[in-house]
Amino acid sequence: xxxxxxxxxxxxxxxxxxxxxxxxxxxxxxxxxxxxxxxxxxxxxxxxxxxxxxxxxxxxxxxxxxxxxxxxxxxxxxxxxxxxxxxxxxxxxxxxxxxxxxxxxxxxxxxxxxxxxxxxxxxxxxxxxxxxxxxxxxxxxxxxxxxxxxxxxxxxxxxxxxxxxxxxxxxxxxxxxxxxxxxxxxxxxxxxxxxxxxxxxxxxxxxxxxxxxxxxxxxxxxxxxxxxxxxxxxxxxxxxxxxxxxxxxxxxxxxxxxxxxxxxxxxxxxxxxxxxxxxxxxxxxxxxxxxxxxxxxxxxxxxxxxxxxxxxxxxxxxxxxxxxxxxxxxxxxxxxxxxxxxxxxxxxxxxxxxxxxxxxxxxxxxxxxxxxxxxxxxxxxxxxxxxxxxxxxxxxxxxxxxxxxxxxxxxxxxxxxxxxxxxxxxxxxxxxxxxxxxxxxxxxxxxxxxxxxxxxxxxxxxxxxxxxxxxxxxxxxxxxxxxxxxxxxxxxxxxxxxxxxxxxxxxxxxxxxxxxxxxxxxxxxxxxxxxxxxxxxxxxxxxxxxxxxxxxxxxxxxxxxxxxxxxxx
Amino acid sequence: xxxxxxxxxxxxxxxxxxxxxxxxxxxxxxxxxxxxxxxxxxxxxxxxxxxxxxxxxxxxxxxxxxxxxxxxxxxxxxxxxxxxxxxxxxxxxxxxxxxxxxxxxxxxxxxxxxxxxxxxxxxxxxxxxxxxxxxxxxxxxxxxxxxxxxxxxxxxxxxxxxx
Ligand SMILES: Cc1ncc(C[n+]2csc(CCOP(=O)(O)OP(=O)(O)O)c2C)c(N)n1
Numbered sequence: 001x002x003x004x005x006x007x008x009x010x011x012x013x014x015x016x017x018x019x020x021x022x023x024x025x026x027x028x029x030x031x032x033x034x035x036x037x038x039x040x041x042x043x044x045x046x047x048x049x050x051x052x053x054x055x056x057x058x059x060x061x062x063x064x065x066x067x068x069x070x071x072x073x074x075x076x077x078x079x080x081x082x083x084x085x086x087x088x089x090x091x092x093x094x095x096x097x098x099x100x101x102x103x104x105x106x107x108x109x110x111x112x113x114x115x116x117x118x119x120x121x122x123x124x125x126x127x128x129x130x131x132x133x134x135x136x137x138x139x140x141x142x143x144x145x146x147x148x149x150x151x152x153x154x155x156x157x158x159x160x161x162x163x164x165x166x167x168x169x170x171x172x173x174x175x176x177x178x179x180x181x182x183x184x185x186x187x188x189x190x191x192x193x194x195x196x197x198x199x200x201x202x203x204x205x206x207x208x209x210x211x212x213x214x215x216x217x218x219x220x221x222x223x224x225x226x227x228x229x230x231x232x233x234x235x236x237x238x239x240x241x242x243x244x245x246x247x248x249x250x251x252x253x254x255x256x257x258x259x260x261x262x263x264x265x266x267x268x269x270x271x272x273x274x275x276x277x278x279x280x281x282x283x284x285x286x287x288x289x290x291x292x293x294x295x296x297x298x299x300x301x302x303x304x305x306x307x308x309x310x311x312x313x314x315x316x317x318x319x320x321x322x323x324x325x326x327x328x329x330x331x332x333x334x335x336x337x338x339x340x341x342x343x344x345x346x347x348x349x350x351x352x353x354x355x356x357x358x359x360x361x362x363x364x365x366x367x368x369x370x371x372x373x374x375x376x377x378x379x380x381x382x383x384x385x386x387x388x389x390x391x392x393x394x395x396x397x398x399x400x401x402x403x404x405x406x407x408x409x410x411x412x413x414x415x416x417x418x419x420x421x422x423x424x425x426x427x428x429x430x431x432x433x434x435x436x437x438x439x440x441x442x443x444x445x446x447x448x449x450x451x452x453x454x455x456x457x458x459x460x461x462x463x464x465x466x467x468x469x470x471x472x473x474x475x476x477x478x479x480x481x482x483x484x485x486x487x488x489x490x491x492x493x494x495x496x497x498x499x500x501x502x503x504x505x506x507x508x509x510x511x512x513x514x515x516x517x518x519x520x521x522x523x524x525x526x527x528x529x530x531x532x533x534x535x536x537x538x539x540x541x542x543x544x545x546x547x548x549x550x551x552x553x554x555x556x557x558x559x560x561x562x563x564x565x566x567x568x569x
Numbered sequence: 570x571x572x573x574x575x576x577x578x579x580x581x582x583x584x585x586x587x588x589x590x591x592x593x594x595x596x597x598x599x600x601x602x603x604x605x606x607x608x609x610x611x612x613x614x615x616x617x618x619x620x621x622x623x624x625x626x627x628x629x630x631x632x633x634x635x636x637x638x639x640x641x642x643x644x645x646x647x648x649x650x651x652x653x654x655x656x657x658x659x660x661x662x663x664x665x666x667x668x669x670x671x672x673x674x675x676x677x678x679x680x681x682x683x684x685x686x687x688x689x690x691x692x693x694x695x696x697x698x699x700x701x702x703x704x705x706x707x708x709x710x711x712x713x714x715x716x717x718x719x720x721x722x723x724x725x726x727x728x729x730x731x732x
Contacts, residue, residue, distance in 0.1 A: 118583060123594050127637040130582070147637065180732060181579055181640040306631035309624070 003171040005134040005164040006031035009098065012141040014041050015173040018069050020060065020433050021045065021098075022053040026073025027113060028100025031165025045433065045462060048454040050077050052426035054084020055452070058093050058155075059430030062413045063388055065218060067148055068430060071098045074162075075113030078120065083420060085155050086124035090417030091239060092216060094153035096144050097125075103163040104132060117159045126154030134167035139174050146177040151184030152304040153216055188301065188320030188328060196274070196299040196316045197332040203272035203297075204344035205351075206232040209255065212239030212416065213277015213302060213322055220244065220409040222326035223276065229333050231345060233352055235263040237278050239416040242406035247385075252352060253361075256284040257554050258398045261360035262352055264552070264560040268294060269351065276301045277322050280311040281417075282556075288312060290559030301325050360552045360565055361402055370519050372396065372471040372544040375526075376403035379441060379469055382526040387439040387467075388413065388431045392424035392448030395477035398550045400443040422451030428466040429458060439467065439530060446472040446499055446541075456509035459537045467529050468539045470502060473546040481549045485564075506539035513539045571600070572626050573645040573652060573722045576615040576633060577730055580606050584638040588615065591636065597621065597629050601654075601719030612640065612732060616652075616721040618697075640732050645722045652722035655692070656700045657682075659714040662689040666711055677703045688713060696720070 003011065009032055013021070022045045025033045036044050047053040050072045057068030072081045078099050088095050102111040118130045127147050129140050137160070144156040200206055208230075214223050220243045227234045227250055234244040235255040244251055255263035267273070267285070273296055278284070285291040288311050299316040300308045308317045318325055363373045376399050379387070389404050391397040391414040406412045413431060415423040428442040442449075449470055459466055471477075479494040506513030512533050516525045522542065529538035551566040578584050585604060592599050600618040607614045619629060626644060633642045645652070662670045663686075674681055674691045677699065683690035693703055697720055704712070724730065 119586070122583075122587060122590055152635075179637065182637050304635070306628060306635055310628060 001171050002168050004031070005137055005160070005167050006035040008134070008137045008169075008171050009141065009160065010035040010039060010042065011171060012138055012173060013069065014039075016067070016141075016145050018042050019066075021069050021071050022047055022056040022060070022430070023071035024050050024053055024073065024077060026077050026100060028074040028102060028162045029071060031162065032071065032098070032100070032160075045429075045458070047426065047458050049452065050080035051084045051422065052429070052452050052455045052458065054081045054095075054097065055087065055423050055426035056430035056433070057095050058084060058088040059390060059413050059427035060434045061093050061095055062427070063410050063431040064434035066434065067145060068093075068095045069098070070095070072100070073113065074100045074102055074117065075115050078115055078117045082120060082124065083422075085121055085157065087415045087418045087420045087423060088155040089124045089126070091212065091415065092153050093155065094148040095155040096148055097155055097157040099157060099159045101130065101159045101161040104161045105163070107161065117157070121157050124155075125157050126152075128157040128159065130159045131164060132161070134164045135169045137164060138171060142174045142177050143179065147179075147182065151182070184303065185305070185319050186321045186324055188318040188325035190328065192316055192318045193325065193328050193332060196318060197329060197336060199272050199297050199299060199316060200230060200232075200274060201333075201336060201338040201340055203340060205269055205271040205348045206230065206340065207266050207270035207273050208232055208234040208244075209237070209267065209273055209275045209278055210234060210240045210243050211237040211276070211278025214240055214243030215409045217277065217303070217322040218409065219322045219326050222323070222330065224248070226326060226330050226333070229330065230340060232340070233266055233349070235259070235266060237281070237284055237416075238401055238414065240278065241401060241412045242409040243277075245407040246405035247407055252356075254401055255560070257286070257556075258402065258550050258552065259554075260402075261358045261552055261563060261565065262355035264554065264563060265355045266352060268559070268561045270296055272297045272299070274299045274301070279307045282311075285312065286554045286560045286562075287557050358565065360563075363548075363566060365519065367519055370516065370522060370542055370544045372399050372473065372542070372548055373403050374519065375469060375471060375522055375542050375544065376400050376443065378523045378526055379443070380404045382523065382530055383439055383441065387411070387441045388435060390414065390424045390427040390431060390440065390442045392444045392451075393419045393421045393478070394445045394448060395473070395481060395548070395550050396443050396445045396448070396471040399471065421448040424448060425452050425455045425466070425468065429455060429462075429464055432464040432466060440465070441467045441469055443469045443471065445477060446470055446474065446502070447476045447496055453505070456506065456511060456537070460510045463535070464537060465533075465535050466537050468537070470539065470541045471544050472499075472502070472541050473544050473548065474499065475546055477548075478550070484549070486555070502539055502541040506537070511537040511539055513541065515541045515543065517543045570622070570626075571618065571620045571646070573650065573720065574617045574619060574629065574633070575643050575645050575722060575730055576617065576639055577607070577641040577732060578613050578615060578636075579638040579640065580611050580613045581638055584613065585615075587636050587638055588617075588633065591632055592619075595628075595632065597625065603719040603721045609732075614730075616719070618720050641730055643724070643730055645724055648728060649725040650722050650728070651725060652696050652720050653694055654697055654700055654720045655694045655718045656703075657716050658691050658693065658703070658712065660689050660691065660707065661687060661711040661713060663687050666708070670707070670711070673703070673707055677706075679703070
């Protein structure tokens with residue numbers, strides 16, 4: 001059947017079972033929008049800023065097993081989208097971005113709204129394409145979806161010049177893709193897996209360190225099974241929260257810069273470390289020299305060979321798809337005669353219990369002023385731990401990660417790698433579309449929420465019942481914390497003056513706004529939001545202690561065991 | 570340590586930029602880079618001379634392999650290989666320098682491919698060290714212009730890089 005390029009694009013998306021496109025129109029994509037208008041299979045979600053379209057598509061992916069799709073116009077549409085694309089790239093989120101481009105014959109002539117989209121996005125996509133011939137559209141879109149979700153996932157961008165929208169050709173959606181230069185490894189090497197199992201069974205102080213790869217590969221259950229089989233402690237990274245149940249007795253919580261005392265101490269004292277879907281990030285292991293100086297054996301499982309031995313030396317590298325590798329690890333543990341020495345394991349758990357006794361997450365709470373940690377604890381209680389929680393970047397993000405106990409994967413959505421303020425609200429929108437029956441909360445700060453506050457309008461248009469939990473400390477709190485700790489209390493530009501009245505602002509957008517100033521009102525307000533206003537967006541503006549800091553803390557460049565605890569101060 | 574990295578990649582618009590962008594973004598160094606299509610015009614063969622610790626070179630090859638347009642990568646310096654570079658060097662050749670230049674060119678098995686009253690254009694091939702040696706052997710003041718292709722390399726015997 002002969003179709004126009006614009007028809008082809010929409011048909012391809014339908015073939016990929018795309019339900020939603022998050023986007024914003026403009027000159028170069030008008031043909032595509034015209035085709036969207038003529039059909040009703042795919043719903044377009046009009047955001048108020050392209051960055052939000054990308055974050056929403058990204059969170060749609062993060063909170064489901066589907067691929068988010070977004071569409072932006074050429075020039076400023078693309079440049080606005082870049083932060084979102086880089087955010088998804090850093091966290092390996094599968095996503096397809098369609099961008100309009102000036103007509104083929106104008107490319108390179110500094111045409112109106114022309115930019116080198118492929119060049120600008122090259123370092124922050126898994127791959128990108130500029131399509132120059134209408135006949136290449138369908139195969140390219142097929143490749144884009146395939147690349148986005150296979151191997152180490154990531155965003156893929158397809159740049160489509162305007163004239164291709166009206167050019168015509170025979171349409172057939174390719175059934176298969178083969179890219180000779182792209183053959184992601186799937187199965188891990190059996191010999192290596194055997195070595196890993198041996199090491200684990202001979203360990204005295206074993207630890208599983210699980211990252212975002214567990215979430216991306218949907219292997220939380222397998223990981224849990226392996227951990228239970230071995231009876232060893234598990235720590236999750238910020239990106240891996242929910243990959244192992246936080247309430248499981250084998251969980252030692254999140255590790256890293258703001259990890260629990262027991263997680264970081266376990267990491268430093270383990271003699272055999274099984275790193276799985278994690279990448280030894282600087283915010284996770286602290287100073288790599290200090291980390292590397294501790295004698296231990298490291299087993300590292302990852303789908304991306306370049307993640308292995310990048311920052312730390314590894315004894316048993318295993319490149320492979322976590323699904324297959326975990327299956328085989330479990331099978332081999334079952335099959336082996338050996339068992340971890342129960343005495344050694346008991347002693348290790350005793351050490352961990354001593355570290356747990358430090359209660360590194362405790363905080364002081366009075367009756368006058370709201371502590372931000374308390375708000376997150378209450379949020380957890382009120383939602384029964386069942387909400388999807390999105391976050392921005394700053395102290396509130398860390399408190400959300402520390403105090404909301406994630407038992408399931410794809411419930412915690414945050415920009416862990418790039419650390420993008422402004423992610424939270426649009427991410428909550430994407431999560432709502434992917435999970436219409438799950439409560440969605442956005443834990444944010446008064447700095448971050450203002451970076452994409454315009455999306456309150458999108459939320460109104462599509463009736464998205466997001467609950468915004470604004471931990472309003474009147475400061476760019478994380479910046480203020482560093483200035484207090486490392487810059488002699490010189491609070492350069494971290495106090496945010498002239499904040500809006502968030503209640504009125506929410507109301508202006510047609511939502512419910514509630515300001516909470518007293519600890520005793522925290523829980524009732526949350527209940528009101530999640531029960532009474534279940535189907536509405538509620539902006540909960542909690543005025544919290546402006547001096548509260550996030551603890552424990554490993555200062556940048558320090559070793560993981562050099563934690564500053566709340567009680568030290 | 571100096572390494573010779575050989576890459577087989579799709580002969581696509583932008584493939585070169587992906588490779589060079591990777592090197593600059595990750596702070597890897599490039600001493601030279603050569604690229605041209607192979608006997609199969611859908612593929613290009615690139616040779617990059619880089620230097621770094623073993624860990625860095627390992628990361629470079631892994632990161633290159635991650636690029637979608639890259640078909641295969643080998644570090645030629647890991648085993649027996651041949652490397653060649655072409656240099657065109659224009660030198661002043663007057664008076665007694667004229668004979669001397671001819672002699673040097675012969676010693677280095679160069680060819681004089683263009684001649685004027687005052688200049689010779691010498692073509693030289695060899696490994697980097699040989700070309701450097703030629704430059705060092707002649708009087709610096711007589712060099713008018715040089716252009717070098719950068720190194721290309723290939724494994725010896727049955728070490729073959731193919732798709
Ligand atoms: C787009 C962007 N700009 C700047 C930063 C640097 N930054 C990290 S945390 C932070 C403060 C965030 O303040 P707020 O949202 O109020 O959260 P709080 O730390 O007070 O909880 C800033 C400015 C960033 N992460 N992202």
